[in-house]
Amino acid sequence: MRTSTDGPPAAPLFKGIVNERESQLRLVTSVRLRWVAVLGQLAAIAAVTLLYGFPLNIGSCLMLIALSAWLNVFLSIRYPARYRLTTRFAFVLLAYDVLQLAALLYLTGGIQNPFAILMVAPITVASATLPPRYTVFLGSMVIVAGLVLIDHHHPLPWYNGTRFDLPRDYKIGALIALISSMAFMAFFTWRLNKESRQMSAALAATDMVLASEQRLHALDGLAAAAAHELGTPLSTIVLVSKELEYELGSDSRYREDLQLLHSQARRCREILQKLTRKPDEQDPMHASLSVVELLEEASAVHRAAGKRIIISASPLPGLDDEVRIEPVAHRRPGVIYGLGNLIENAVSFAQSEVQLSARWNGSHVFFTITDDGPGFAPEMMDSIGEPYITSRRYEENGEQGHSGLGLGLFIAKTLLERSGATVTFSNLTPPRRGANVQISWPRTAFELPPGAFNWPGRRGMPLNVA
Known part of the structure; x- marks a missing residue:
């Protein structure tokens, strides 16, 4: 099938702009998302214990939540806020988030806990910021954790004297729904992020083309300045050569040399005049x-x-x-x-x-x-x-x-x-x-001259940009 011929690959064009060892996840983003998770988990535990009065292994749950909080504190102290995580470091942090959430689900009912859907969150972040292979590995971790949580978990917090336990087939269905949501969100986020990066790279390439044109215009300015500066000494050379030719007379052995000097100086002046022409003074040909x-x-x-x-x-x-x-x-x-x-x-x-x-x-x-x-x-x-x-x-x-x-x-x-x-x-x-x-x-x-056409809705934008 057919594809475009675009010359050399575009990779060298942006070489050095992006470090492949760096992820697109900044530390401050990771820390903020984890603080949101910590607050959400605390709010859920408070609602279960204080509002509904369900029995809960609150000590273990708070210990897991405190672990995430202390991790955030350590990262904030150890690294600057705008530190960009390496790919492996970002993967380790997201893997921790998966395991911490899985441990909380283990203590609170396993896969039948309605908050199990939050397992999708780390996968969505990974698909937007990490290479696909890391997202696949994290997704595999979620699937394994979900399979374990089907049969191995503490009872779901419920009313005293009553044990809430859904049929196994329903739990399997909940896991399948979780995996489907995870796959859809991961693919959608990855695709959207990829298209955004590609559009940014394409616009950057276009900007480089436009920058080249600007450099050409700058060279035109330098040429005009050089022509202006050289005009005076060339006029002096022409004048002096004429006077010497007149003083030495037609029989002088230097006459031909002076005539050559005179003609070459005039030629230089003509070249400089071409360089200083305005666009509307170009050669019609x-x-x-x-x-x-x-x-x-x-x-x-x-x-x-x-x-x-x-x-x-x-x-x-x-x-x-x-x-x-x-x-x-x-x-x-x-x-x-x-x-x-x-x-x-x-x-x-x-x-x-x-x-x-x-x-x-x-x-x-x-x-x-x-x-x-x-x-x-x-x-x-x-x-x-x-x-x-x-x-x-x-x-x-x-x-x-x-x-x-x-x-x-x-x-x-x-x-x-x-x-x-x-x-x-x-x-x-x-x-x-x-x-x-x-x-x-x-x-x-x-048939318009260069610069006469404007984009619809954009006045004054020149046409000649390439």
Whole structure:
């Protein structure tokens, strides 16, 4: 199946940002959750003994609760509040919470105690902050504890002279319900947390692209400053060379050297003038692109891949002569980058050919990128273009295990949409085979100069960001 081609893996991009030995659980969070548990357990014991007057092994229960309280006190003294727990340390603390709660349940009726559902809490925290294998191990501990608590436990606190004991089958059902709740909450929390991390990483990658553009703008500023500073000495060189040429006369043996010095100084001045040009003073040959030139520039670097790239452009039928004129867009690096990434994706998975076509009418401009590869995986069709959404490629292409990270398509789609385009992904209809990507602009947005388009609801945000 098909996946995006995003270049180098994204892992090195964030190398050093996250320490794999550290969990996402901070000490202060663990301590606060445990204080909540301590207060809740004390409240439950107070209600059972004071409000209902049920007999209870209160000494043992209070000792277990005090153990959690003293653990919190020790952790608060030993470590700073914002200390981030290592994965193993966080696992040990959560394992303690499971065992402490299991011991309390053992003293208060076992699995038939209605508070047995709280065994889900440590698993939920683990699924949000620890690698999956630790969550699975903690879940196994809960299951083992639940199996033990079915038959081995003190009586559930109840009215004097009466023993409350549910049938064994009911206890088994309660354990199954506990396991089901635990599995659902763990998976839901893990999935939600994973998507959140992936979106953060994707946005960080986009920020790096934008930061690169800002650095380029900074270099433009440095170039303008350098041009301004060098202008005066170059003018002096030109003036002095002219005076020397005049003083030495036309018969001087240094005349050719002075003329060369003069011409090179003038050339330097012309180069500096180009560097100090404003965006609206760029060379028209480079400041604007027709649709064919846009496709040619975006695909040029990918022709070395050995696949045939066919470019075609024509107006839609039935248009007036004035509308049939090929649209011309201003050069926008974000659009060129976005198209280039989509073309790279098509080239990577094409068998032999990629077709790039441009069509237009009076109101819209349409670009279509098709290839003769395996196409997009049907199950991924609704989520293509989201960060880290990928699928494996058909094995018949001989590249088993090849998969991208989804960041390339995400960034490309974001940049194109920011220019006012609508990007849609689909597969060709049988008997044709391959992927089809269509990018459409309102013609007014396509022909706008850089920086003229704003996001809906966001004024003043520049278009040229890539």
